[in-house]
Amino acid sequence: xxxxxxxxxxxxxxxxxxxxxxxxxxxxxxxxxxxxxxxxxxxxxxxxxxxxxxxxxxxxxxxxxxxxxxxxxxxxxxxxxxxxxxxx
Amino acid sequence: xxxxxxxxxxxxxxxxxxxxxxxxxxxxxxxxxxxxxxxxxxxxxxxxxxxxxxxxxxxxxxxxxxxxxxxxxxxxxxxxxxxxxxxx
Amino acid sequence: xxxxxxxxxxxxxxxxxxxxxxxxxxxxxxxxxxxxxxxxxxxxxxxxxxxxxxxxxxxxxxxxxxxxxxxxxxxxxxxxxxxxxxxxxxxxxxxxxxxxxxxxxxxxxxxxxxxxxxx
Amino acid sequence: xxxxxxxxxxxxxxxxxxxxxxxxxxxxxxxxxxxxxxxxxxxxxxxxxxxxxxxxxxxxxxxxxxxxxxxxxxxxxxxxxxxxxxxxxxxxxxxxxxxxxxxxxxxxxxxxxxxxxxx
Numbered sequence: 001x002x003x004x005x006x007x008x009x010x011x012x013x014x015x016x017x018x019x020x021x022x023x024x025x026x027x028x029x030x031x032x033x034x035x036x037x038x039x040x041x042x043x044x045x046x047x048x049x050x051x052x053x054x055x056x057x058x059x060x061x062x063x064x065x066x067x068x069x070x071x072x073x074x075x076x077x078x079x080x081x082x083x084x085x086x087x088x
Numbered sequence: 089x090x091x092x093x094x095x096x097x098x099x100x101x102x103x104x105x106x107x108x109x110x111x112x113x114x115x116x117x118x119x120x121x122x123x124x125x126x127x128x129x130x131x132x133x134x135x136x137x138x139x140x141x142x143x144x145x146x147x148x149x150x151x152x153x154x155x156x157x158x159x160x161x162x163x164x165x166x167x168x169x170x171x172x173x174x175x176x
Numbered sequence: 177x178x179x180x181x182x183x184x185x186x187x188x189x190x191x192x193x194x195x196x197x198x199x200x201x202x203x204x205x206x207x208x209x210x211x212x213x214x215x216x217x218x219x220x221x222x223x224x225x226x227x228x229x230x231x232x233x234x235x236x237x238x239x240x241x242x243x244x245x246x247x248x249x250x251x252x253x254x255x256x257x258x259x260x261x262x263x264x265x266x267x268x269x270x271x272x273x274x275x276x277x278x279x280x281x282x283x284x285x286x287x288x289x290x291x292x293x294x295x
Numbered sequence: 296x297x298x299x300x301x302x303x304x305x306x307x308x309x310x311x312x313x314x315x316x317x318x319x320x321x322x323x324x325x326x327x328x329x330x331x332x333x334x335x336x337x338x339x340x341x342x343x344x345x346x347x348x349x350x351x352x353x354x355x356x357x358x359x360x361x362x363x364x365x366x367x368x369x370x371x372x373x374x375x376x377x378x379x380x381x382x383x384x385x386x387x388x389x390x391x392x393x394x395x396x397x398x399x400x401x402x403x404x405x406x407x408x409x410x411x412x413x414x
Binding site: 139 | 397401408
């Protein structure tokens with residue numbers, strides 16, 4: 001449970017990057033972009049972020065059943081907090 | 089220097105996700121996609137990946153001058169290896 | 177009378193900016209939701225519900241936000257089609273985190289994380 | 296003679312697949328590079344050089360790959376315009392890593408990492 005705030009912050013961090021870059025991309029495409037294209041680009045941005053976050057977020061969840069120890073999960077959390085500057 | 093192989097593998101991991109999702113996106117857009125759109129989408133995919141990797145990769149480099157300790161850098165490396173399954 | 181009206185407008189104008197825009201957004205999404213339910217368009221219904229949830233979150237109303245994000249999950253269940261569920265699970269978990277209910281947050285994050293690698 | 300020609304074709308066909316495609320790619324990029332240099336189009340010149348570098352990497356020829364990726368950096372310097380440099384630094388570092396020269400790899404990764412947040 002201690003890792004929940006880190007999950008929250010890492011999600012927010014990634015979402016900010018995603019929406020900002022997506023906006024810039026749609027701006028560049030101009031007004032004549034159709035809904036199909038808009039949707040494909042949205043799915044692209046979400047897909048990349050989700051797949052990149054999958055590993056780290058999975059390693060922040062400790063369900064007691066698998067090989068991972070609680071210590072390791074907390075080390076992952078500390079490393080992510082450092083690397084993404086999430087403590088603030 | 090010990091962290092160099094991790095940098096290499098994390099880059100490769102992210103690049104595989106990026107190119108695969110980018111390809112799917114361009115397929116969905118079909119043949120009538122112009123060069124401007126194609127370039128915007130390519131820049132989007134690269135921008136998201138680069139910005140998300142920036143924190144972790146920066147924390148894998150230890151130049152001896154800043155606050156970060158060598159131990160911390162190695163802990164970051166171990167955590168990334170675990171979380172992205174890079175050891176194989 | 178004129179002066180006090182103007183004052184009121186100034187104060188309202190100052191209250192504008194982000195929050196006012198959120199309220200405009202709320203009413204737009206609300207209208208969209210009712211319309212989507214009337215014409216029975218589940219995809220638009222989910223989009224409107226997600227928009228309402230996001231708008232509530234930005235206003236700090238996390239309980240209401242959970243209600244709207246959960247609507248996405250119900251529509252998915254009703255229609256047997258799960259688009260938007262990953263984001264809904266994540267958003268609901270975010271709200272529970274903000275409300276300090278880390279147990280519930282963890283449950284929803286687990287659902288969210290389990291879906292991250294799908295396309 | 297006919298049979299042996301066909302045999303040769305079968306063998307060549309079997310040799311196709313990935314590696315052959317890489318070689319085709321190499322010749323296409325090589326032609327593109329020469330054309331771009333002739334018509335003095337630095338952007339296309341860099342794209343062709345990057346393509347040649349990537350193609351060499353996929354064939355495991357990391358020294359040659361470094362040569363082509365470095366060409367991107369030289370064109371940038373010549374033109375005073377740095378598009379493609381981030382990727383070139385990263386790719387050169389990857390090649391040095393594969394060659395076991397971790398010192399050089401680290402130097403190029405530093406250049407790469409320093410550029411990751413720019414747009």
